[in-house]
Amino acid sequence: MKGKELPSWRYKPILMPNPVKERIAKLRDEIAQISEANRQYLQGGKNKSDASGDHARRLQRLQDILDELVALTDWKKL
Numbered sequence: 001m002k003g004k005e006l007p008s009w010r011y012k013p014i015l016m017p018n019p020v021k022e023r024i025a026k027l028r029d030e031i032a033q034i035s036e037a038n039r040q041y042l043q044g045g046k047n048k049s050d051a052s053g054d055h056a057r058r059l060q061r062l063q064d065i066l067d068e069l070v071a072l073t074d075w076k077k078l
Contacts (some may be wrong), residue, residue, distance in 0.1 A: 020072055027065050034058045
């Protein structure tokens with residue numbers, strides 16, 4: 001049966017050191033918690049004046065997580 005061939009990169013698993021996998025899993029959990037807190041904030045679940053500081057801290061933490069993920073993937077460039 002002829003069909004489109006998939007790119008070869010789809011068949012190559014990415015091998016990461018276990019500590020990196022574990023850290024990424026923890027960061028994903030933290031992102032999920034932040035997303036839920038942001039959803040509640042946007043729906044007005046808290047007093048907006050009190051929650052705006054929390055929201056700003058969550059946005060900063062998301063940026064920190066992004067920076068950490070970039071640093072964690074730098075090992076692939078070596």
